[in-house]
Amino acid sequence: MGKADLDIGSAILNLLIKNARLRGQEGTYSVAIENGKIYKIGKELAVEGSEIIDAKGNLLTPSFVNxxxxxxxxxxxxxxxxxxxATTGSLDVIPAAAIVKRRFTEDxxxxxAGKAIELSVSRGCTFIRAFADVDTIGGLTALKGMLRAKKDYSKVADLQIVAFPQEGIVRDNGTEELLHKAMELGADVVGGIPWYEITSEDSSRHTNTVFEIAKKFEKDIHMLVDDTEDPGAxxxxYLLAKALKENYLGRVSATHCRGALESPNDAYARKIVDMAKKAEMTIVENPHISLMMYGRNDKFPIRRGITRVREFMKAGVNVATGQDDIDDPYYPFGRGDMLEIAYFMCHxxxxxxxxxxxxxxxxxTFNGAKAMQLRNYGVEPGCNADLVILDAKDVHEALQMQSERLYVIKNGRVVAKNNVEREIILKPS
Ligand SMILES: [Zn+2]
Structure with missing residues (x-):
């Protein structure tokens, strides 16, 4: 069941999708696409397409965002x-990550990265914000390799590359300069990891440096904050105060957000949720990795390892979710499947x-698109034709069944197809 076929080269100028179900709408619709954009949506469209797809009453939505x-x-x-x-049969995350980094080459x-992009695209995800470590161990190797992947796969996926100081900025002397070089080379977003610095003063210096670089290059910010079991983190x-002070509204995303937010301190949490709303910050929670990694040192009760997702949602804060890791030292699974990630989030x-x-x-979909500041994202006339047709009638069925992605469309072209073949051999008598 399910044969993915990535077709990078096909060129279709006009595409007509018939019998598609749209979120929140009754009945089915036709969607006409021309030169990479949706130009008409209607119950019956009297237009021709050089290629016609019959969605057969299945759900059409914008393609996924990781x-x-x-x-x-x-x-x-x-x-x-x-x-x-070769050792004792298991390795801790940190020595394992060091083994990995020593073997990095641009090639x-x-x-x-290319294989992971193919996995993602074949599962309907064509927008990816990808982190590249920038530090004094690997230098700019990760960034350069990923810039090549971004270029090579530009017809099937849009990548934003985050220059990410994984080893810290204050504690890794030389990284600040490398971050400047990374931005000059073409990184799209400035990353940060203030919790990894040794003192809270150093964490604040780290955040200040990230803002200085982001402002200089006029780029957005995506930080990993309070990714620690220390309830005092x-x-x-500080990140929110800085975003408000620098008027970086809607331009900062924060992932993990545990620390004191995972403690029983509700008064602090209320303040943070309120500030996140004011700063228009995106809160990113990656639940599968959180469940795998966090709370493992707790005695009962064991913390769940995720931030206060429901409280942020209730306040109207933009909450998004990402794959984070695909078979690496931190997480042994993952396949770029955003339906799977949404399913983990529900649980x-x-x-x-x-x-x-x-x-x-x-x-x-939309919340990730907002964080990436994607323009013309959606299923409306004038939007870019970056779409997915699922083997499902609605969102509930798509999540419940983890439905196949029948067609993945990028810039008006079919870039991946999956066939579903089901046969029940033994029938009830
Ligand atoms: Zn991460």
């Missing part, structure tokens, strides 16, 4: 498993009612 993934480390799991076999990063507070954040399930689908 707002956070480390494509430099992806698909290195086999290296770790081989190293573990293997380009190739592994409050990097997000870990208690999202089970119909509007909550729709909200989880928004996290892998």
């Amino acid at each position: 707002i956070h993934v480390h494509l430099d480390k992806c698909l290195t799991g086999e290296w770790i498993r081989t190293a573990a076999k 293997n990063i380009r190739d592994r 409050r990097n997000i507070e 870990s954040a208690f999202l089970g009612s119909p509007p909550e399930i729709e909200a989880a689908y928004d996290m892998i």
